[in-house]
Amino acid sequence: MxxxxxxxxxxxxxxxxxxxxxxxxxxxxxxxxxAVLMVGDLGTPEDIAYFRQQWGLDRPxxxxxxxxxxxxxxxxxxxxxxxxxPVIHELVPRIxxxxxxxxxxxxxxITLGVLAGIAAALRPYSLVDHGTMIxxxxxxxxxxxxxxxxxxxxxxxxxQWLPPxxxxxxxxxxxxxxxxxxxxxxxxxxxxxxxLLEVLGSDYVRTAKAKGLAERQVVSRHALRNALIxxxxxxxxxxxxxxxxxxxxxxVFSWPGIGSYLIQGLLGRDYPAVQAAVLVGATWxxxxxxxxxxxxxxxxxxxxxx
Amino acid sequence: xGSSTHESTMRSLSEPHPETGGGERSIRPRAVEPRGSSWWRxxxxxxxxxxxGATGGAVALVGLLLMALFGPLVLDQDPTLTDLGARLQSPSxxxxxxxxxxxxxxxxxxxxxxRISLSIGLVSVSLGLLVGVPLGVIAAYYGGWTDKILMRVxxxxxxxxxxxxxxxxxxxxxxxxxxxxxxxxIAQMPxxxxxxxxxxxxxxxxxxxxxxxxxxxxDARIVVRHLIPNCLPPLIVQSSLLxxxxxxxxxxxxxxxxxxxxxxxxxxxxxxxxxxxxxSSPHVVxxxxxxxxxxxxxxxxxxxxxxxxxxxxxxxxxxRGRGDR
Numbered sequence: 001m002x003x004x005x006x007x008x009x010x011x012x013x014x015x016x017x018x019x020x021x022x023x024x025x026x027x028x029x030x031x032x033x034x035a036v037l038m039v040g041d042l043g044t045p046e047d048i049a050y051f052r053q054q055w056g057l058d059r060p061x062x063x064x065x066x067x068x069x070x071x072x073x074x075x076x077x078x079x080x081x082x083x084x085x086p087v088i089h090e091l092v093p094r095i096x097x098x099x100x101x102x103x104x105x106x107x108x109x110i111t112l113g114v115l116a117g118i119a120a121a122l123r124p125y126s127l128v129d130h131g132t133m134i135x136x137x138x139x140x141x142x143x144x145x146x147x148x149x150x151x152x153x154x155x156x157x158x159x160q161w162l163p164p165x166x167x168x169x170x171x172x173x174x175x176x177x178x179x180x181x182x183x184x185x186x187x188x189x190x191x192x193x194x195x196l197l198e199v200l201g202s203d204y205v206r207t208a209k210a211k212g213l214a215e216r217q218v219v220s221r222h223a224l225r226n227a228l229i230x231x232x233x234x235x236x237x238x239x240x241x242x243x244x245x246x247x248x249x250x251x252v253f254s255w256p257g258i259g260s261y262l263i264q265g266l267l268g269r270d271y272p273a274v275q276a277a278v279l280v281g282a283t284w285x286x287x288x289x290x291x292x293x294x295x296x297x298x299x300x301x302x303x304x305x306x
Numbered sequence: 307x308g309s310s311t312h313e314s315t316m317r318s319l320s321e322p323h324p325e326t327g328g329g330e331r332s333i334r335p336r337a338v339e340p341r342g343s344s345w346w347r348x349x350x351x352x353x354x355x356x357x358x359g360a361t362g363g364a365v366a367l368v369g370l371l372l373m374a375l376f377g378p379l380v381l382d383q384d385p386t387l388t389d390l391g392a393r394l395q396s397p398s399x400x401x402x403x404x405x406x407x408x409x410x411x412x413x414x415x416x417x418x419x420x421r422i423s424l425s426i427g428l429v430s431v432s433l434g435l436l437v438g439v440p441l442g443v444i445a446a447y448y449g450g451w452t453d454k455i456l457m458r459v460x461x462x463x464x465x466x467x468x469x470x471x472x473x474x475x476x477x478x479x480x481x482x483x484x485x486x487x488x489x490x491x492i493a494q495m496p497x498x499x500x501x502x503x504x505x506x507x508x509x510x511x512x513x514x515x516x517x518x519x520x521x522x523x524x525d526a527r528i529v530v531r532h533l534i535p536n537c538l539p540p541l542i543v544q545s546s547l548l549x550x551x552x553x554x555x556x557x558x559x560x561x562x563x564x565x566x567x568x569x570x571x572x573x574x575x576x577x578x579x580x581x582x583x584x585x586s587s588p589h590v591v592x593x594x595x596x597x598x599x600x601x602x603x604x605x606x607x608x609x610x611x612x613x614x615x616x617x618x619x620x621x622x623x624x625x626r627g628r629g630d631r
Binding site: 011014015018019022026029030134137138140141142143144145146149150152153157240241243244245247248251252262263266267274278281282285286289 | 359458459461462465466467468469470473474477478550554557558561562563564574577581584585588591592595598599602603606607610
């Protein structure tokens with residue numbers, strides 16, 4: 001386990017470096033002068049000259065990259081072109097908002113998904129099974145923004161129960177979280193069903209039944225525990241993907257998170273903001289995937305990492 | 307817990323479990339199945355046609371394809387023709403799906419949009435395959451440092467959520483329909499490279515490959531005759547699922563203003579303007595969205611059915627791909 005931990009952490013480093021290279025090259029690959037791109041059209045020639053000197057844009061690319069890395073390491077992403085304030089100041093509250101949204105969404109997704117998966121697996125090929133699985137597949141086939149708009153139409157426009165967007169109260173959180181949760185819930189339900197079915201067909205479950213245990217006992221004590229291991233992995237991966245989904249959800253509901261920050265930045269050509277948002281997004285994803293791997297080894301002692 | 311539950315699970319114990327393969331859950335390594343044999347093909351076809359969801363998906367896709375191919379030829383309405391006198395009309399006999407915020411006929415736009423969405427799906431998946439498959443073969447074949455470096459690049463690409471990676475590519479290339487296709491293709495490429503490399507590595511140890519080698523088969527022959535056929539089932543399944551995913555991703559880019567640009571009737575692009583009229587004219591939002599859901603659902607049903615038919619062992623792995631090791 002310890003060796004695996006070290007190995008896995010060692011793999012994280014090149015990944016993070018790779019992400020930083022992509023983010024670094026991002027602005028330089030866009031046609032145009034990176035100094036002008038990073039300072040914005042409204043920057044004075046002095047601003048541009050200052051930026052060029054500060055980031056060493058006349059230096060070799062490798063040196064520029066190292067400079068970029070050391071700035072980023074200190075939390076310096078430059079100034080936002082749109083607001084002129086340091087990007088890092090805008091970043092922190094937005095990360096908090098996105099984490100709140102994604103954490104709520106994953107709790108909803110796991111609850112819905114696992115319950116649906118169990119309901120389906122306990123009566124395979126029944127109406128309940130077909131119904132929940134069609135719902136689950138529809139969930140993974142629906143664009144997130146459309147789910148959001150349909151919920152908005154029902155709960156904000158027609159019923160007027162919930163605010164159509166914004167941030168601050170639990171009521172504001174409800175619709176975006178459900179919107180973001182729906183896709184993951186579908187994935188989790190499918191995984192829960194298939195792994196529970198597999199476990200229910202295994203020898204040790206047959207033994208448990210043969211010795212006269214009640215159905216409820218067999219399912220909750222014996223089957224579920226093993227069946228949920230792959231579900232946890234899938235849920236973790238979905239949590240990582242939620243950063244992608246939050247880009248859409250936050251745009252629909254004007255939720256002030258990292259995703260809407262990225263899109264505002266892109267549309268306003270605010271490249272320092274774009275760089276920071278992409279870096280945060282990819283790092284989040286890499287870290288969550290690492291945690292999922294570690295958790296997997298932790299809850300299932302049968303797994304040995306070679 | 308009711309007795310019916312008990313019954314159904316007891317029944318599943320006595321019969322070979324249809325879901326997990328039950329008694330038939332063979333330990334045959336995937337690679338040595340005689341994939342090319344006519345017996346295997348017939349049984350795959352039988353498994354597929356018995357699956358109602360899969361056949362439903364296939365039928366819906368044929369309908370969609372026909373609509374995309376011939377719809378624009380049959381319809382005489384121009385999907386970009388504006389009529390400001392007929393803005394935001396509800397569905398009627400004159401305009402089956404109503405009109406949008408510029409008075410354009412929504413039915414014509416949805417039909418033409420189908421052509422765009424299907425092309426996006428096909429082009430980006432082909433692009434992903436064209437780049438990803440050779441990369442996987444190269445990585446597995448050369449091994450060593452080549453493999454290490456290629457797989458590291460693939461890992462780094464996989465450490466971006468798909469949509470984020472596509473957004474990064476579009477940022478560099480500029481927002482347009484074609485760049486969206488390229489971006490999505492690039493974002494999907496690592497999945498294919500992983501699949502091919504995995505199959506190739508498992509094949510390398512197989513006896514029939516060693517036998518072929520001993521008989522003097524060239525590397526090229528082994529790749530074409532043995533590796534590619536063995537990769538086909540997972541590749542076909544993934545291609546179907548990823549076509550659906552590509553359509554969604556393109557709609558996301560369009561919705562965010564980073565994909566097809568107005569007045570293109572791409573479904574996501576239509577929604578990005580239409581959402582402003584959610585309150586007064588919800589049909590502008592509901593109809594293009596429903597079109598996306600229906601087509602993606604068809605590809606997913608087809609992919610699920612293909613998986614069961616071609617490769618029962620892969621069951622339940624839908625969307626698990628990313629981050630698997």
